[in-house]
Amino acid sequence: MLNPSPRPPPMTNQPRPANRILSALPHEEFERLRPKLRDINFHLGEIVYRPEQQMDYAYFVNRGVISWLAAVENGNTVETGVIGPEGIAGVPVILGANSTPNQGLAQSDVQASRIASKDLVTEFRQNGKLSQLLLRFVQSMFTQVAQTAACNRLHTLDQRLARWLLMTHDRIGESKLPLTQEFLSRMLGVRRAGVSVAANSLRQQGLIDYHRGDIVVVDRPGVEGLSCECYQIVKQEYDSYLNG
């Protein structure tokens, strides 16, 4: 694992980060941004944003996944959206808010390019390519969250688990995902024991394998077949944002 240095140096002369927004920027625009970016890492389970707390930074994700979670009074949580290298964590900053009721959580080890909120807002107001990409990304996130709302109401746990694995698989880029059932239960908003049963179901169908905190997607098309349509709807939206 990469250890974060106490005061990360600017990115001068480093190659352009893997983040899809940053890599889609015109040279000039990226160079204007570059001195304001800092490399930063989060560990699995680390809290990126706390509910109702000032959001001083936004994070262009280069590797790994950051989840947005909603919590209710009894301590239960549900994931409402997930962000990988296709996007930025800190959308409310762009939208002019400085906090949200939700929590940002590193769903894996994460490498990101950090930017101060005020710098991001300043650049956003230039109405350049960055603005366009950020807005389109917000639209994609919006679709994702809306579809999650529908999915949570209308689809079974097996389907939702399959969808969740697909989304994470897409973003992590490896078949082996570091996920305990306990962790999954907080994402899916169900009991641990419920995840156990659902995961077992997928395993017995030969779609996944897992072992003490590591899930391996064995039969990706099979998982796609089990998942609900929600996966494709959201994926299509992300594809169109990055290619349109």
Added chain:
Amino acid sequence: MLNPSPRPPPMTNQPRPANRILSALPHEEFERLRPKLRDINFHLGEIVYRPEQQMDYAYFVNRGVISWLAAVENGNTVETGVIGPEGIAGVPVILGANSTPNQGLAQSDVQASRIASKDLVTEFRQNGKLSQLLLRFVQSMFTQVAQTAACNRLHTLDQRLARWLLMTHDRIGESKLPLTQEFLSRMLGVRRAGVSVAANSLRQQGLIDYHRGDIVVVDRPGVEGLSCECYQIVKQEYDSYLNG
């Protein structure tokens, strides 16, 4: 359907509309917008936006409520968000998309100020008060949709019905709401029979009364007590956007 009156007249010399965004604009900015606005009405149940279809207009709601619905393959639908006089229907236009996978539906008779998408985008790029208000509104909607996702997973039908009635009550501004159980079932994503049971439960607690498509909120504090915390969380977000 999408364009009932053949060619509505401009709003010249009419008083400023009731929409909270429009009414919060500085004089100059509103006057710049005024010639581009047209009064338009939708009837209860009318489709404002069809999934995946070009969004030529956005609508500042002056009276009534427009819902965003997600549909799944078997025909089931769920409301993901709701917009009243505090906002604008057509957020994806601002975000640079020209369609969404979701459906916009008039949840009551609606009076709105219509604006062409390209005019809205042009004005949005001025980075004036309108831009700020629109972005903050998007953030509020975002919170609403995220909370709905959590609510759909974690709260009971009684609670969700109570929350839904409160949200609609806030926006319609009348105690009597024109809602059949069939309609409610499509908003809440449950069976019509399920709504019958839940509505009966609320009625027997003396919180609401209803009769063949008209629901009356009798004991508003009582409904708030039954509703889950999701109502307050979202309401607070809207209040802060309109007052901050």
Added chain:
DNA sequence: CGCCATATTTACTGTATCGTACAGTCGCAC
């Protein structure tokens, strides 16, 4: 090797909601 913390499986009961079906009620058109 054996212990222990962690992760997972299983089990049982209770509840929410589904899918479906049917009957009752009301209001309006004729």
Added chain:
DNA sequence: GTGCGACTGTACGATACAGTAAATATGGCG
């Protein structure tokens, strides 16, 4: 006033989970 369509209440077994608890594996560590 009668009939019909729209709206509502109720019932039934089936299913998906919740809540809780206990048993069982596994891997790391001493």
